[in-house]
Amino acid sequence: MDSSWPENLATNRENVIDExxxxxxxxxxxxxxxxxxxxxxGTVPAEDLIVKILRSFTKTLSLLDSSDSGEVSQNPATTNVSSPCFDDRRSENSGESRKSPALKDGRGGYKRRKTSNTCTKVTPNPVDDGHAWRKYGQKEILNAKYPRNYFRCTHKIDQGCQATKQVQRIEEDPPKFRTIYMGHHTCKDTRKASHLILDSTPRGSYFIGFESNIPTKHDHLFPSIKQEHREEIPSDITQNHSSSDYLFSSDLTTFDTSVPTTMLGSDQGDVISGLYSCTTSSRSLDMGFMVGSMDFDNMFHFEDDGFFLAQS
DNA sequence: CGCATTTGACCTGA
DNA sequence: TCAGGTCAAATGCG
Incomplete structure (x- = not known):
């Protein structure tokens, strides 16, 4: 962020904060x-509040949109910041556009995605975001020491979930992995929600838990992912920072708040920005909140043009 | 046997 | 033209 928001954005910014x-x-x-x-x-007030919250977010987003926050997307994709989280590119639906008739083996023929609407995260070890991933490719990247691994949601087939992610090791000594999330989880992965609820509810507190800093041996790089499912969140979540990371980013994000809500505005913002650089060029916010025993991620989805209730 | 991973081929965007 | 992204056959594992 450079410190220079255009002046006319200052007001906008205040409005955003206000919202x-x-x-x-x-x-x-x-x-x-x-x-x-x-x-x-009763439930009505709760729903009412939800509506208000959504409205607030929507308004915030539109404010951001109008201000066209020049602060973010100037970061190259190689940093841990990237463009918007929500990925509408999936309309092109990589797999389905296979067309070339003269394909050997019937392979290929997909539409390559543009590098937009992604959410990048750099962590000391491969992340577990609570979703089930299946590896579908690996590629040596030019000028990169380590290959990039491609994952898609396990529920791509059965539920048509279009979420994908790329994981690449970028550093050896202090191990660092960059995870790029693309797309939006449309699957109902009940596992995530239930775990989170189970793990966090008893504590009754809130906090944003991200990376598990448990040093993993990357013997094969992505032990957690390889299993392709569930890294459970250890029940001793208290003593270790929560082990799974719950992202603040497109869909994979779950906000596990465990700090008094009063802290939400300031400190955690720093935490978030330190680990995630999900850019929200407004329209692409998709966050899941863990409030109390409620996983908001199961309730809302933030869509391109607003939010909608996904039901719970 | 079913499912996940590996890996080389294929395709697209820059 | 090439680097990167995806597909799917082959292979491995539980």
Whole structure:
């Protein structure tokens, strides 16, 4: 971020902050209600709050959109910042556009995605985002020491989930892995939600847990991913920072808050920006929140032009 | 036997 | 033209 937001953006920025603060308040109220679901709040107020929260986010996004935040996307893809998280490129649907009739083996024929709408994350070890991934390719990259690994959601076939990610080791000594998320999970991966709920609920607190810093031996690079499913979140999540990382990024993101909500605005923002560089050029925010025992990721999806309730 | 990974071929965008 | 992204046959593993 360079410190120079255009002046006319200053107001916009204030508005954005204002909206975010408001949204946070709504979320806090909602959290309160969720803790007493049987109270006299009933479900209607909760839904009402949800609507307000969504509206707040929408407004924020549109503000950001209008200001065309020049702060982000100037980062090259090689940094840990990248363009928007939500990936609408999937409309082209890589696999389905195989057309070339004269294919040997019937291979190839896909539409290569453009490098847009991705969310990049750099971590000390391959991440587990709670989703099930299946490796579908590996490629040596020019000028890169390590090959890049390509993963798609395991539910691509059965649920048509279009989420993919690329994982590449970028450093050896302090091990560093760059994970690029693309696409949007449309699958219902109940595993993630249930784990998160189970793990976090008892604590009753909130906190953003990201990377598991448990040093893994990358004997084969992505032990966790290889299993292609579930790295469970160890139940001793308290003593270790939560082991799975719960991203703040497109879809793979789950916001595991475990810090008092009052902290949400400031400190965690730093944490987030340190690990993730998901850019939200507005339209592409897709975050999942863990509030109390509720996984927002299962409730909302942030779509291109707003949000919609995905039900719960 | 079913499913995941490996790996070389193929295709596309720059 | 080439680097990168994806496909799918072959292979391995549980």
């Amino acid at each position: 975010l603060v408001r949204g946070r308040e709504y979320a806090t109220q909602l959290q309160f209600i969720l803790h007493e679901p049987l109270g006299d709040h």
